[in-house]
Amino acid sequence: xxxxxxxxxxxxxxxxxxxxxxxxxxxxxxxxxxxxxxxxxxxxxxxxxxxxxxxxxxxxxxxxxxxxxxxxxxxxxxxxxxxxxxxxxxxxxxxxxxxxxxxxxxxxxxxxxxxxxxxxxxxxxxxxxxxxxxxxxxxxxxxxxxxxxxxxxxxxxxxxxxxxxxxxxxxxxxxxxxxxxxxxxxxxxxxxxxxxxxxxxxxxxxxxxxxxxxxxxxxxxxxxxxxxxxxxxxxxxxxxxxxxxxxxxxxxxxxxxxxxxxxxxxxxxxx
Amino acid sequence: xxxxxxxxxxxxxxxxxxxxxxxxxxxxxxxxxxxxxxxxxxxxxxxxxxxxxxxxxxxxxxxxxxxxxxxxxxxxxxxxxxxxxxxxxxxxxxxxxxxxxxxxxxxxxxxxxxxxxxxxxxxxxxxxxxxxxxxxxxxxxxxxxxxxxxxxxxxxxxxxxxxxxxxxxxxxxxxxxxxxxxxxxxxxxxxxxxxxxxxxxxxxxxxxxxxxxxxxxxxxxxxxxxxxxxxxxxxxxxxxxxxxxxxxxxxxxxxxxxxxxxxxxxxxxxxx
Numbered sequence: 427x428x429x430x431x432x433x434x435x436x437x438x439x440x441x442x443x444x445x446x447x448x449x450x451x452x453x454x455x456x457x458x459x460x461x462x463x464x465x466x467x468x469x470x471x472x473x474x475x476x477x478x479x480x481x482x483x484x485x486x487x488x489x490x491x492x493x494x495x496x497x498x499x500x501x502x503x504x505x506x507x508x509x510x511x512x513x514x515x516x517x518x519x520x521x522x523x524x525x526x527x528x529x530x531x532x533x534x535x536x537x538x539x540x541x542x543x544x545x546x547x548x549x550x551x552x553x554x555x556x557x558x559x560x561x562x563x564x565x566x567x568x569x570x571x572x573x574x575x576x577x578x579x580x581x582x583x584x585x586x587x588x589x590x591x592x593x594x595x596x597x598x599x600x601x602x603x604x605x606x607x608x609x610x611x612x613x614x615x616x617x618x619x620x621x622x623x624x625x626x627x628x629x630x631x632x633x634x635x636x637x638x639x640x641x642x643x644x645x646x647x648x649x650x651x652x653x654x655x656x657x658x659x660x661x662x663x664x665x666x667x668x669x670x671x672x673x674x675x676x677x678x679x680x681x682x683x684x685x686x687x688x689x690x691x692x693x694x695x696x697x
Numbered sequence: 698x699x700x701x702x703x704x705x706x707x708x709x710x711x712x713x714x715x716x717x718x719x720x721x722x723x724x725x726x727x728x729x730x731x732x733x734x735x736x737x738x739x740x741x742x743x744x745x746x747x748x749x750x751x752x753x754x755x756x757x758x759x760x761x762x763x764x765x766x767x768x769x770x771x772x773x774x775x776x777x778x779x780x781x782x783x784x785x786x787x788x789x790x791x792x793x794x795x796x797x798x799x800x801x802x803x804x805x806x807x808x809x810x811x812x813x814x815x816x817x818x819x820x821x822x823x824x825x826x827x828x829x830x831x832x833x834x835x836x837x838x839x840x841x842x843x844x845x846x847x848x849x850x851x852x853x854x855x856x857x858x859x860x861x862x863x864x865x866x867x868x869x870x871x872x873x874x875x876x877x878x879x880x881x882x883x884x885x886x887x888x889x890x891x892x893x894x895x896x897x898x899x900x901x902x903x904x905x906x907x908x909x910x911x912x913x914x915x916x917x918x919x920x921x922x923x924x925x926x927x928x929x930x931x932x933x934x935x936x937x938x939x940x941x942x943x944x945x946x947x948x949x950x951x952x953x954x955x956x957x958x959x960x961x962x963x964x965x966x967x968x969x
Contacts, residue, residue: 487871489867507867507870507871509872509873512871513867513868513871515864515867515868519864519865520868521883521887522964523886523887523964524963532869532872533873536875536878537873564962566963581872584873
């Protein structure tokens with residue numbers, strides 16, 4: 427089910443570098459990132475914490491522009507956040523003062539659609555994400571998995587060509603996570619969105635992605651692009667899956683060890 | 698059931714002992730009734746204060762109007778109307794200013810020094826000026842009450858707007874919200890728990906100030922009545938008036954509680 431690469435990539439990242447200044451010290455979070463994501467492709471950004479994968483996602487989203495380099499998404503250079511690049515946050519970021527229904531309707535109201543059309547589309551999405559019967563609940567009354575479903579429905583409502591997901595299932599228990607992963611794959615197959623998905627879960631990335639971008643620890647660079655050519659639905663217990671998992675684990679653990687060595691105050695070798 | 702009855706008995710124990718001791722001390726004649734009237738005497742006085750002055754005459758007024766024709770309902774209504782009016786003025790000014798000061802750092806820098814200078818002055822200290830500016834009667838009372846409500850609402854509104862979690866702003870912008878929508882549909886509701894906490898403090902201060910204002914500037918209301926009673930050495934009526942003030946304050950607090958619970962029904966802090 428791997429996506430057919432379009433002539434023009436949905437996302438084109440070129441020479442992106444991002445430097446943060448914290449406490450008078452400059453930290454290079456990203457350096458020399460080049461990455462193309464094809465339209466309809468499911469890409470995971472994988473690496474230990476501190477590798478800049480969320481920073482890269484935030485740069486693509488337009489929340490935090492790179493220090494240098496360019497990002498072109500959907501044919502336009504990214505300068506600000508926009509509804510063509512819908513973000514799903516690990517913390518859900520649902521508006522707690524709105525009911526499930528109002529949360530999902532929010533983006534549609536921003537588009538200025540007619541009430542009747544909004545209601546119809548909201549109902550359709552709630553049905554699709556198994557949220558019927560919860561329309562009038564407030565987020566505080568939902569479980570983590572339900573909240574993330576609402577957050578996904580909320581961004582699907584505005585029908586963006588791409589979804590940017592920042593460790594969306596990181597706070598969920600294992601069973602709920604697998605459930606939502608399957609649901610996400612179903613949605614991805616149905617709506618044909620481009621998805622960039624940040625995770626530190628090796629198995630999660632191999633279960634979901636067409637391509638896994640393994641990143642290095644500080645500065646964040648692209649260490650290896652790993653295509654995952656296993657047929658979906660994938661079986662995490664299969665030998666092929668585990669062989670791939672072993673390879674990718676080795677790559678990630680290298681970076682994790684550099685991370686730990688650096689934290690221990692030992693000068694890490696350059697990448 | 699039995700546990701609840703036991704809890705009720707425990708919560709009533711201390712008040713009953715205090716009342717009994719007080720009654721005993723008064724009856725024994727250890728203190729003169731002018732210094733400390735017996736609670737039974739206070740209760741009777743409170744009933745007289747609350748009761749209609751004339752017997753009911755169906756030709757003259759409806760039954761409901763008659764029930765509330767006593768001195769106490771009039772005084773309570775006068776005080777509560779002053780609180781409501783002054784509070785509405787104070788909050789009406791503090792809310793927009795607080796929202797703008799919270800959202801616009803430039804405005805905050807301009808206004809904050811004045812706010813910080815005037816805020817610590819107790820509203821009571823404005824009494825001389827209030828009388829010079831507005832004379833006697835309701836205007837100085839409204840001025841003082843609105844001043845009392847103004848600062849708690851202002852300070853909390855500013856804090857509420859400034860403390861809005863940036864993830865909501867990011868999510869809203871990402872969904873295509875413009876600045877105006879962001880303000881009214883995200884920042885204001887997100888700040889609402891802070892704002893309502895300020896409103897609650899503000900109405901509490903307004904209630905304190907109304908009693909003081911009535912003691913100096915007007916001749917109606919609960920505050921005026923207890924001062925008047927003192928002039929006649931009606932200690933029982935002073936205490937009856939104080940109890941009425943307490944009940945009115947309790948009523949306002951319950952109303953605010955209910956309003957809070959309803960407006961913040963989405964809020965995590967209210968999970969039961």
